[in-house]
Amino acid sequence: MESNCVQFLGNKTILITGAPGFLAKVLVEKILRLQPNVKKIYLLLRAPDEKSAMQRLRSEVMEIDLFKVLRNNLGEDNLNALMREKIVPVPGDISIDNLGLKDTDLIQRMWSEIDIIINIAATTNFDERYDIGLGINTFGALNVLNFAKKCVKGQLLLHVSTAYISGEQPGLLLEKPFKMGETLSGDRELDINIEHDLMKQKLKELQDCSDEEISQTMKDFGMARAKLHGWPNTYVFTKAMGEMLMGKYRENLPLVIIRPTMITSTIAEPFPGWIEGLKTLDSVIVAYGKGRLKCFLADSNSVFDLIPADMVVNAMVAAATAHSGDTGIQAIYHVGSSCKNPVTFGQLHDFTARYFAKRPLIGRNGSPIIVVKGTILSTMAQFSLYMTLRYKLPLQVP
Numbered sequence: 001m002e003s004n005c006v007q008f009l010g011n012k013t014i015l016i017t018g019a020p021g022f023l024a025k026v027l028v029e030k031i032l033r034l035q036p037n038v039k040k041i042y043l044l045l046r047a048p049d050e051k052s053a054m055q056r057l058r059s060e061v062m063e064i065d066l067f068k069v070l071r072n073n074l075g076e077d078n079l080n081a082l083m084r085e086k087i088v089p090v091p092g093d094i095s096i097d098n099l100g101l102k103d104t105d106l107i108q109r110m111w112s113e114i115d116i117i118i119n120i121a122a123t124t125n126f127d128e129r130y131d132i133g134l135g136i137n138t139f140g141a142l143n144v145l146n147f148a149k150k151c152v153k154g155q156l157l158l159h160v161s162t163a164y165i166s167g168e169q170p171g172l173l174l175e176k177p178f179k180m181g182e183t184l185s186g187d188r189e190l191d192i193n194i195e196h197d198l199m200k201q202k203l204k205e206l207q208d209c210s211d212e213e214i215s216q217t218m219k220d221f222g223m224a225r226a227k228l229h230g231w232p233n234t235y236v237f238t239k240a241m242g243e244m245l246m247g248k249y250r251e252n253l254p255l256v257i258i259r260p261t262m263i264t265s266t267i268a269e270p271f272p273g274w275i276e277g278l279k280t281l282d283s284v285i286v287a288y289g290k291g292r293l294k295c296f297l298a299d300s301n302s303v304f305d306l307i308p309a310d311m312v313v314n315a316m317v318a319a320a321t322a323h324s325g326d327t328g329i330q331a332i333y334h335v336g337s338s339c340k341n342p343v344t345f346g347q348l349h350d351f352t353a354r355y356f357a358k359r360p361l362i363g364r365n366g367s368p369i370i371v372v373k374g375t376i377l378s379t380m381a382q383f384s385l386y387m388t389l390r391y392k393l394p395l396q397v398p
């Protein structure tokens with residue numbers, strides 16, 4: 001498969017949104033390492049102008065540790081030359097028509113050159129403001145689709161969604177597209193245009209409020225709309241609506257949707273353990289290492305679906321290779337670990353405790369932070385008893 005991917009990427013022009021985010025960077029590094037003869041990579045970054053886009057590319061992508069393997073293989077000068085030759089940073093914003101691109105010559109050039117469009121940009125805040133979530137994850141996805149449809153050589157749009165658009169359903173989740181207007185609550189129709197109008201109406205009602213009040217109300221509103229239709233939060237709800245719009249308006253453009261579970265650090269490529277920022281599980285692990293998490297309410301046997309970033313990227317490259325030019329196709333791939341290689345909460349607790357016992361974090365006073373293994377509480381009754389005994393809170397019988 002790898003040789004097919006190498007061949008496929010050769011001489012291709014690719015647009016990637018969502019740089020300089022965590023996953024997009026791993027993808028850019030992989031493409032350059034796998035196929036330095038890629039023709040061009042347009043990287044869409046939020047920036048006011050070309051100069052600032054270039055600055056973000058340098059400081060947030062090119063100069064980071066993730067590229068050290070490429071830097072060692074090629075040498076600093078050759079890597080810089082490769083990046084200058086192949087990567088074109090473009091200032092833009094997917095929540096705006098034509099991706100917010102202002103230079104009409106550039107737009108025409110991109111429409112005539114681009115073969116593959118990869119949409120990774122998103123807001124990943126679970127409780128994002130409803131107007132922002134809709135703007136980026138829902139209508140932003142549609143803007144990327146509309147841009148992709150204008151690319152005359154467009155062979156594929158690959159969109160990164162999330163496995164959690166399936167909400168909290170148990171069992172095996174099928175890789176099937178959403179129907180337009182489908183909900184997880186199943187009892188009412190979802191109309192994305194009405195959601196848009198309601199969001200606008202809510203903003204209008206708030207026009208005399210402070211920024212803080214507007215922000216909090218729009219966050220609460222997003223959560224309320226998500227829960228009404230059966231999704232657990234604004235992030236996954238707005239991502240699900242983005243998938244619906246792409247599915248409905250794709251026409252013949254081949255569309256691949258990748259739905260990863262919780263993305264963690266790289267397992268192998270370009271080297272093990274690279275991560276950036278504290279995303280999902282990582283913030284809990286760091287809190288534990290700092291000694292701030294003494295107990296956790298969870299079922300030790302429940303499976304945590306984690307997936308290393310390089311595996312997600314490998315799945316993206318393989319799916320793009322397999323489906324490019326498949327006119328009219330809509331393919332969906334769940335990328336996770338729970339079926340083939342599940343990790344339980346109990347195991348994770350064990351690994352984390354062993355890790356910090358060997359390599360403790362260093363506290364502000366310069367001494368290692370010694371963490372006790374801590375307690376997993378598997379029921380609300382145990383949690384309530386623990387809080388009563390430890391913090392003298394009144395016992396609550398659930």
Ligand SMILES: NC(=O)c1ccc[n+]([C@@H]2O[C@H](COP(=O)([O-])OP(=O)(O)OC[C@H]3O[C@@H](n4cnc5c(N)ncnc54)[C@H](OP(=O)(O)O)[C@@H]3O)[C@@H](O)[C@H]2O)c1
Pocket residue numbers: 017018019020021022023024044045046092093094095119120121122123124136140160161162163239259260261262263264279280
């Ligand atoms: N991380 C996970 O565990 C996980 C799991 C499942 C699925 N996913 C999906 O994977 C993708 C990447 O996630 P990530 O963890 O890499 O997220 P991330 O680090 O937050 O990166 C998201 C990127 O999107 C960019 N962006 C946001 N709004 C934009 C806009 N309007 N126009 C252009 N760019 C915009 C951000 O730009 P700025 O740098 O300017 O903010 C950022 O660079 C997302 O689609 C997410 O839904 C992530």
